[in-house]
Amino acid sequence: MKKILQQVVACLCAVTLLLSACKKDNEVPTVNYTVKVTYPVTYTKSAAAGVKVTLTNSVTNTSTSAVTNEEGVATLNGLLPGNYQVIASRDLTAEEALPLTGYSVAVYLNASALNHVIQANSTASLDLVLNGSKVGGLVFKEVFYAGTKTPGGTNYLIDQFYEIYNNSTEVMYADSLCLADIQGNPAISSSVKPTGFQSDVNNAYARNVWMIPGNGKTYPIEPGKSIIIAQTAINHKTDPAGNPNSVDLGKGISDFEVYVASSTRDVDNPDVPNMIAIYTPTPGFYWQTYVFGPSMIIFKHPNPASLPQLMEPGTTATTLYMQVPNANIIDGVDFLANATAGDKKRLPVAVDAGFKYASGTYNGESMVRKSKGNGTNGRLIYQDTNNTTDDFKVVPQATPKK
Incomplete structure (x- = not known):
């Protein structure tokens, strides 16, 4: 009887290990990705902080967003490899725009990378340069x-x-x-x-x-x-x-x-x-x-x-x-x-x-x-x-x- 129980336990362990291995093999590796955003070249500053960066998967239509830090870098974790639409946007009030542009006029800034492919095990980052236009009208x-x-x-x-x-x-x-x-x-x-x-x-x-x-x-x-x-x-x-x-x-x-x-x-x-x-x-x-x-x-x-x-x-x-x-x-x-x-x-x-x-x-x-x-x-x-x-x-x- 003891020998039978040992055999049963051994079989269960083997099945558990097999299922674990299958699960591991079927898991899709995710990617941690960074996007660096800069202001237009005519602006007095390069790194664009406070920019919302959104990546939308073209197949699943799920979106992930992050905001750039003082160095203009947004980090997005746990992305599935695939095709993405990348959008960066930032609203500048008239007060915020003045030291950057020399004009006290509110500005909308944006940039995009459409059909951008992120590959598995990718360590690369994406660079985006903002463009802008006046608010209103x-x-x-x-x-x-x-x-x-x-x-x-x-x-x-x-x-x-x-x-x-x-x-x-x-x-x-x-x-x-x-x-x-x-x-x-x-x-x-x-x-x-x-x-x-x-x-x-x-x-x-x-x-x-x-x-x-x-x-x-x-x-x-x-x-x-x-x-x-x-x-x-x-x-x-x-x-x-x-x-x-x-x-x-x-x-x-x-x-x-x-x-x-x-x-x-x-x-x-x-x-x-x-x-x-x-x-x-x-x-x-x-x-x-x-x-x-x-x-x-x-x-x-x-x-x-x-x-x-x-x-x-x-x-x-x-x-x-x-x-x-x-x-x-x-x-x-x-x-x-x-x-x-x-x-x-x-x-x-x-x-x-x-x-x-x-x-x-x-x-x-x-x-x-x-x-x-x-x-x-x-x-x-x-x-x-x-x-x-x-x-x-x-x-x-x-x-x-x-």
């Missing part, structure tokens, strides 16, 4: 690009819109404000190449440019108010060819519409002013931006029609795209097809450091900027860190002027 508040279909799902509705909000404390004028979609595929397949303009960090390249009319002070936007530029300014919910689950963009909602005068299909609402076509080489029947994810900017230029037009490097296509300097861009947003499409970003990091994506096309989802809180007289202040990843959220249904 006009921003994209909502971008509805995914669209909807007719109830039977046979036709696509022309119901995209772009809402622009006055995030400042002063009256701003929409006159001569330009809206443009930027060249570059949103990456609907892994075979898509990044735009050939991606290496130019000082300019964005527009596929189409539309401008708001006016004499300079025709269309004021009060603080805390917004304007809507509609693809087609009708009530798509009640239109006979529409969808009750779409959106009302008719009179009283839309402030401007993009009407393609050469089209035989586009609808012109006489109650809503038309945008001026500055550069529309191939408008088609309608002006429609990518339903898989457009990259959009608003900008002002004294003579936008005079901006250079260039061919995309690395391609044989002869299509020309309008070059818009970063200095003229007021706000920009980048939307792509999915979580792993970060290497297909189209906007320079100085304009926008991240990207967002909808779960599908023609599903009614919309991109809405996150609220930061209330200012004077109950005016909503929207978050604007020049980082679409952090600044926007996906909502199940469009909410113009809500």
Whole structure:
């Protein structure tokens, strides 16, 4: 009997050791990683302290964050090897910006490394240099690009819109404000190449440019108010060819519409002013931006029609795209097809450091900027860190002027 018990104990020990060995073999090694962040070269200091660094795994969508120390170093422990979207951001108040820049103006700073691969047993670190822009002004508040279909799902509705909000404390004028979609595929397949303009960090390249009319002070936007530029300014919910689950963009909602005068299909609402076509080489029947994810900017230029037009490097296509300097861009947003499409970003990091994506096309989802809180007289202040990843959220249904 004693011998049998000894054999049983021996077997149990062997099984325990085997299970332990299997568990050890199946464990995925984690990585401790450091990110060093520095201020722009024009700043009086190099090491950037107090910067929030966030790493988001492109597969699991889990995020890990850390804040840089006085040496500008953030340490992130226990990361799984894989593909990550790395975002660094820091808000400087006017008082904080003065000794660093020489100007008493609040600044948003950011940097990113998209589709950054962290390997197992890696001891390397990542270096990021911040870019910045002034706080306040006009921003994209909502971008509805995914669209909807007719109830039977046979036709696509022309119901995209772009809402622009006055995030400042002063009256701003929409006159001569330009809206443009930027060249570059949103990456609907892994075979898509990044735009050939991606290496130019000082300019964005527009596929189409539309401008708001006016004499300079025709269309004021009060603080805390917004304007809507509609693809087609009708009530798509009640239109006979529409969808009750779409959106009302008719009179009283839309402030401007993009009407393609050469089209035989586009609808012109006489109650809503038309945008001026500055550069529309191939408008088609309608002006429609990518339903898989457009990259959009608003900008002002004294003579936008005079901006250079260039061919995309690395391609044989002869299509020309309008070059818009970063200095003229007021706000920009980048939307792509999915979580792993970060290497297909189209906007320079100085304009926008991240990207967002909808779960599908023609599903009614919309991109809405996150609220930061209330200012004077109950005016909503929207978050604007020049980082679409952090600044926007996906909502199940469009909410113009809500």
